[in-house]
Amino acid sequence: NAGVTQTPKFQVLKTGQSMTLQCAQDMNHNSMYWYRQDPGMGLRLIYYSASEGTTDKGEVPNGYNVSRLNKREFSLRLESAAPSQTSVYFCASSDSSRGTQYFGPGTRLTVL
Amino acid sequence: AQSVTQLDSQVPVFEEAPVELRCNYSSSVSVYLFWYVQYPNQGLQLLLKYLSGSTLVESINGFEAEFNKSQTSFHLRKPSVHISDTAEYFCAVSNTGMDSSYKLIFGSGTRLLVRP
Numbered sequence: 208n209a210g211v212t213q214t215p216k217f218q219v220l221k222t223g224q225s226m227t228l229q230c231a232q233d234m235n236h237n238s239m240y241w242y243r244q245d246p247g248m249g250l251r252l253i254y255y256s257a258s259e260g261t262t263d264k265g266e267v268p269n270g271y272n273v274s275r276l277n278k279r280e281f282s283l284r285l286e287s288a289a290p291s292q293t294s295v296y297f298c299a300s301s302d303s304s305r306g307t308q309y310f311g312p313g314t315r316l317t318v319l
Numbered sequence: 320a321q322s323v324t325q326l327d328s329q330v331p332v333f334e335e336a337p338v339e340l341r342c343n344y345s346s347s348v349s350v351y352l353f354w355y356v357q358y359p360n361q362g363l364q365l366l367l368k369y370l371s372g373s374t375l376v377e378s379i380n381g382f383e384a385e386f387n388k389s390q391t392s393f394h395l396r397k398p399s400v401h402i403s404d405t406a407e408y409f410c411a412v413s414n415t416g417m418d419s420s421y422k423l424i425f426g427s428g429t430r431l432l433v434r435p
Contacts, residue, residue, distance in 0.1 A: 211362075238421065240422070240423075242425075247328070247427055247428075248427055249323075249325075249409055249425035249426055249427045249428050250363070250409070250423070250425045251425070252422055252423070252424075255422060265422065297362055297363070299363075301421050306351050306368065306370060306413065306421045307353075307365050307368060308365075308421065308423060309365075310355075310362035310363040310364070311362055312361060312362045313361075313362050
């Protein structure tokens with residue numbers, strides 16, 4: 208039981224490049240989330256998926272897209288990376304009956 | 320709209336001393352309240368949560384928090400801290416979405432630094 212896994216752990220991009228961050232959970236949770244963490248700002252919600260087949264915008268969705276591939280997997284795509292997207296990205300999942308979110312280890316992304 | 324304020328960005332304290340990390344929230348609806356802890360270079364882990372019932376909630380490692388509806392606060396306390404408690408602590412609120420998701424609104428975090 209690995210919980211929530213994320214790949215890659217680290218990534219360096221040049222401005223304008225694209226990439227996809229992968230997230231998977233093995234807890235059979237319905238809901239999944241993507242957050243970004245910036246110094247002094249806590250975590251901010253980018254996108255979430257309440258259940259398989261649905262996705263919705265969070266607080267800071269601009270510049271990102273998501274795909275809920277199946278119940279286990281939820282990916283985050285940067286189509287044209289910008290320096291403002293330099294951050295640590297966390298994926299999380301939750302069981303709707305308990306409310307607790309379980310977080311992955313994070314991806315540290317630097318855009319030059 | 321909901322918001323969370325953590326009043327202290329950093330709290331230095333000596334080992335075995337008591338500590339309180341403050342959290343205030345604003346919301347027009349009933350909320351659920353959480354404290355998460357983040358150790359260096361790791362993801363967030365749930366420390367404790369308030370969903371309903373008793374307003375005093377405890378964690379397995381000695382932390383406790385009390386939900387105070389009138390003061391809209393959920394302060395985190397520990398009577399005696401250890402070096403290993405050094406970490407960043409995040410307060411968060413959510414309410415049940417119509418779609419059964421639990422979107423979290425986080426505070427900016429408080430870095431607890433325990434000194435020997």
